Amino acid sequence: MRDIFRQTTRVIGGMPSISSIKPVLRNGMRALVIAVGSFSASYAYATSGGASDPGFTRFIKDFWPTARSAGISAQTYNAVFTGMQPDNDTIRLMSKQSEFVKPIWEYLDSAVSDTRVEKGRELLIEYDGVLRQIESRYGVDREAVLAIWGMETNYGGFMGRHNVIQALATLAYAAPRRTDFWRKELVTALAIVQAGHVKFSEMEGSWAGAMGHTQFMPSSWKAYSADYNGDGKRDIWTSIPDALASTAYYLKRHGWQTGKTWGYEVQLPNGFDYNLADGEKTLTLGEWQRYGIRRVNGRGFPRQSDNGILVLPAGASGPAFLMLRNFYVIKRYNNATAYALAVGHLADRIIGGGPLAGNWSKEYLPLTRSETTELQALLNQKGFSVGAADGKVGPATRRGIRAYQRSKGMVPDGHPSVVLLAHLKTGR
Template identity: 35%
Template sequence: MTPFNKIVLFAATAVLSAASGLVPAQAQEAEFRDCLQSIKSEAMRQGIAGSVADRAFHNLTPDQKVVDLDARQPEFTQTYGKYVGNAVTPDRIARGQQKLAQYRSLLGALEREYGVPAQYLVAFWGMETNYGSYLGDFQVVRSVATLACVTKRAAFFSNETVQALRILATNGMTSQQMRGSWAGAMGNMQFMPSTFVKYGVDRDGNGRIDLWNSMPDAFASAANFLRGIGFRPGLPASDEVLLPQAFPLETADTTVEKPVRDWTAMGVKRANGQPLPVSDDLSSIILPAGWRGPAFILYPNFKAVMNWNRSTLYALSIGILAQQIAGGPAVMRQPPDDDQPLSHDTVVDMQTRLARLGLYTDETDGLLGPKTRSAVRMFQKKIGLPADGHPTPEVVQRLVQAVR
């Protein structure tokens, strides 16, 4: 059995133990120590000295707070208005503009070198840590080791633990110094250890990568990461747009891609009435608050932003914040006042009813993802409502009435 297979087995055993409450604390501690030993073996196989793991794992215990946070599921989905309203605030825009001016020389040099506009680097900094005001105070090694050994995501976090050990070995840090979020993200840009190892840059040239205290290192690492995950010079990540009256709402979906010039031919314009860029790049239109709210065109760089964080609302917020940090306009169209978050149980109930109608065939997981929205769109078309895939209170009520 390979070290990583052992880790998966240990993690599964630990999860069952925690769930049942029947295994004595000594046995759980032994399982955790065995899991750490397997991670150490994998680290040594990858060329990391065993002494590094010995120091990092000395007297290490699982962090129960990390386990609790990992198990906590959000009760309600976030609406576009609530999420973006909390992310893109007047204070965050103003502080971002101040930071843009403060680091203009450095950011300009990085933009020329990596092709990532300065306002995007500042926007990521603002979104991740509110410009360095909260970096997290969990011990990263303890967090990722806990998640590797006491949760269901053993393979992912075992690798993150190995990479955290690599950072300790190569970057002149101690476990006490390496602090971050409960899930192991660290520094001004909240890099996971594997991202740190792959994309970290010693921009200030002092022989170590410091994402906590060196903004040259933090900004350069973020630019290197964005370029590595697909960000390219040219079009922004997104733009607010105006849709013509006869626009086919079923095409407003991330699964539908057209060259930008094709959207122009359909009558789509920027929100200020100006034409879209002349481009053959593939792009999509989305309606994050339904047809009554704002519409956005997503250019190829939106996918790069999604590679940083898989949340569509996060990626939209980055684009909106970056635009306003650079002096651009705010979003012109506001979401409808009655746009309300849906509970996990409500989404599960929707998925169950949509499945009974033969419109939804995926897992009833309570997540309002693309497949659920596609099923909602088919239901809307069936009952004669605008097919935007957005589950308004009316759509939810009509679905309950249709499937009892």
């Protein structure tokens, strides 16, 4: 699940929700060395050999009453925190605000690579029995579970190189925002270790505390993790069946519809009214069909009564999709359009589907935060009010873009891009 700060690479399509956070790039991460002190019968926090950050040592001491009131024992607390120092990578990454925006076509090329598709197909066979039972137990299609596993950690290939408790303690101590959130996640992580679900030394995850094969935050682990094999542990770190079952349970609890797809790639007719593609208008597939929308493969919609929302991830210059309920369930895992599209497309590819049919017009590059702010300011100056120029694209900005595009005889898709920004600057 995505890091809450969206560092190093921003994927267009929305910000992540708190319950679903994961890291993106983790180059240059250092090895984790945590000294584990001796147990104590009562709380007596000890430092080892001169802490390099006295403020962090003080934070650990002052946090003890909070942990104790949540049921954490002195024995657990001392064993975990004795000698711990802040995670320097966490501090570095939480402070880094990248302006780079990866175009969705580059994101999809990486996320749904041929290598990842082939690996997913191999694992579909290898874990056939487990996946069948998970599908039967939770009603979540196996390829969707596999696709999330592939997206989150490349099927367990990289689950992070940070100790989760050290990372969360660092964030609770040093993060400029959401301090209460990080403190609650830290207490929950301590409780997971104390209950014996994972050893402290094996509690690996991202710099922001996302854990295991499918990158649950501690609070998500508490609410949705599953004990697939009945051994009393919900081990998403070393038990692949537990991790996959936990993912399926998460999707089930958020409304997954069994046996239904996430959406359809579609073709729009000439003269289509792009005001209908606002990302919110919900119609049945039969109603969308009456607007002239067809599947790109020429087949009909299996259930015309299913509701769908028309989504154009790159505006009129890229492929179009009718997104169904399951697409938005995937977005509960990570609230980014590009992520959910990649999961759905990877799931399709794993069970034999082909590449997307539409082409991306790659000159329509997405805007950085500062470029978006500039675009909003220009729209406001030209009388197309979008509200505050804050670098965030919301409904007001899209309405302003559409109004400007209509005034210039352009396709009113409401999509911000470097081409649109250039047009605003030059008038052509």
